[in-house]
Amino acid sequence: MYIVILGAGRVGTQLARQLILEKKDVALIERDSEKARDAANKLDCLVINDEGNNLESLTKAGIQKADIFVSVTASDETNLIACGLVSAEYEKVKTIARVRNLDYSRTKMISNSFLGIDHVINPEIEAAKIISYAISHGARSDIMLFENTSLQMRNLTIRKDSIFIGQSLKSVRQHMDFAFLIAAILRDDHYIIPTGDTEIKEGDQIYIISSEKGFETIFDLEDLGKSELNRITLVGGGHISAYVAEELLDQEPESHFGKTRLGRLLNKKQKKSLQIIEKDYERCKELAERFPQALITHADVTEDNFNEEDFLDDTDLIITATNNQELNLITGIYAKTLGVDKAMALVIRNSYRTIAHNLDIDVTVCLNDTVVNSILKIVRKGNIKNVHALSGGKLEVVEFQIEEDSPIAGKKIIDLKLPEKSLIIFLSHEGQDIIPRGDTVIKSGDYVVLILERESVARMEKLISG
Template identity: 30%
Template sequence: MKIVIVGAGKVGELLCRDLSLEGNDIILIEQDAKILEKILANNDIMGFVGSGVSYDAQMEAEVPKADVFIAVTEKDEINIIASVIAKKLGAKYTIARVRSTDYSSQLNFMTESLGIDLVINPELEAAKDIKQNIDFPEALNVENFLDGRLKLVEFHIDKDSILDNVSLFDFKQKFFPNLLVCIIKRGDEVIIPSGNSVIKGDDRIYITGSNSEIIKFQDALGKDRRKIKSAFIIGAGIISHYLAEELLKDKIAVKIVEMNPKKANKFSEYLPNATIINADGSNEEILREENFQNYDSCISITGIDEVNMFISIYAKKIGIKKIITKLNKLSFVDILGENSFQSIITPKKIIADKIVRVVRSIANKKKNLIESFYRLENNTVEAIEILVNSDSKINNIPLKDLKIKKNLIIAYIVRNNVAIFPKGTDVINEGDRVIIITKESFFDDINNIVAE
């Protein structure tokens, strides 16, 4: 497909890489010639220097022929106007990144009246992810399927756990019949398990199931699932605004520390029920004065990765229960994720995954619609929810008669809103939602579960 991207910031650069690797023809519009040159040197794409709101720039980039137009500059207004122009010129599908809280109540207007097909707010999506992680205090990572009714949740298995040296057959037969282990991470190895696979202490495992079943899992492991009642947030950015609003709705006590006095004052006006402190949140003395150690959760979401890492490491040292860290550099995600059991949020990756899902669905509109899509473990695993259409070649064939690919699990077949753990005698029908976990990259069609 032909895709035009406007803006070569963090999100734009990641999209250029990911969407070009998916086999799309990418054209990038960027005002800064040096930034454009750098990205062109590192990716197999084309690019033009210019403004996304320029008619001439859009014509030069062949926007009228674009299957997808994506505006992800740092300025919301440019993204909105650029997308409106692109739609008028003939781009088939337009996506605009809109971050400001000023526009959060106007997203439906933008899609319905301005003709923008999809408006994405990365900060709002990041806040939702953080809130979801707070709802599962012992989880390292939480993803949604079936509109949130099913979860894919990552846990660390302690060395003295009841699950140490338990096979997945026994896991299901003796312990948790309504849960499925989809991924095992052991050191540097990522495993899509079979029934003979064995869980070992110090593994990180991903399980899928309903909220109630996952809570039972935490209980059985002796995990402390007491609800988070207080949140200490460092950094008063847009994510903090959205997050604090949601936490306060749940009666969670919120304290936000922000170094910039103007930001701190604005937050005091926006969030009268939160405690706002104008101070350096990376200063240990300040943290002690603000009783940091007494909070249930630490959410470090400043604009500087190194500061967020330092605060999170300190929070772990003093024993804070739930630690959530925002990181932008993917290399830092690997470093921190392997050395501390905490939740890591990367806003640009959240948005990239959502846009990749949309692009795959558009590319395969005659095949099957991708409802949910997540890339896990440094993009080595994909978790996908696919809506099956009438043309699927595997429809109405018992799974035992299909040669299912290795390193692939059919986690659920969802039919009439009922989630089924599939057995060999089960079949996939038109209208089913199928949840698949696979190590195959660029998975976009239910027919691809079958080995050639």
């Protein structure tokens, strides 16, 4: 597979690095000479220092032989024009454009083919979805959802008073009378794909597979009972905060993010109180007009007098979603010292997720990961439904559906030649969730969730697609 990427920023280089690990051929186009030079020194791929919205530079990158073209520059207009140009000239090349700030409707851009572009990805909308799901589940941990199943994956940091400390995974499972599996452990910045004999230690971050009801039991055992989130404060009045506000207020969305289950859930219960804190006065006026039900506060969280005001009084959940990831973490930590129960922070880099959890941030949303994971779902071979990154991007949780002609259809798990340090953590067969054993047979139509090292993705693709 040959992939041309336009834009060597953080997302473009992260995506290129991952695709190279998967043994895919990659060409990277970057207009900035310093970024292009840096990419050429760090990545084992063709790097073109040129504009990417003209046929000459695209031809240099080999667009005529490409399978996929991805445009992730900082300019929405450039991404749309470049993808539109490729679509017009090379009909067989699949095109993917990242679009962040342009005020196009979801119906025209994302749902349908716009300018002949195959896929338009809006990272702000994707991040807002993750935030919304986390709120609807109590904002107690990161949450990874899958299709056609009631099972989900969440993380739990093992505190010194945890009931899990010193127990083997085999022992823990014996005491759980519901679907339960620890799929991975992050310990001292190293990941472990555990066995039944693996012992849980203080400070471990464990990734658990269970149902919503199962997690309620787990959180109760860990004294992390669900608290009411009646007063929510959003710090930063950008696009992500606006999308989340639409959901919380159950308001007709300008973004066409849509009225999802969070809005319906909130509508059934008592109304939530929402405050948005934004430092730009003109933006505050826009937000006040758009969200008359919300309290819009003109304030800068970095100013000394912010600490003297009562902006966070009675706040149950703070969501820090400014463009500064360090500020988001610091503000969330500070809010918890003031008595705010839950803190959720937006970060740009995946490496900040571990830092955030070590600093008592309850939920972390990584903007770069939302983009890269969305693109990988499209690029990967096989009927891929979801991709989630763990352990700073070293591990992946991949959900795929078994097609009729898949080489693994009809085989027992024990007979599969899975990559080393990989594990099928659960599957869904005709609506039934199964924590599999070695003799479990994978059948056509099943939804399978696998955890593996990112370096093993190419082998996984070959295994499921042939």
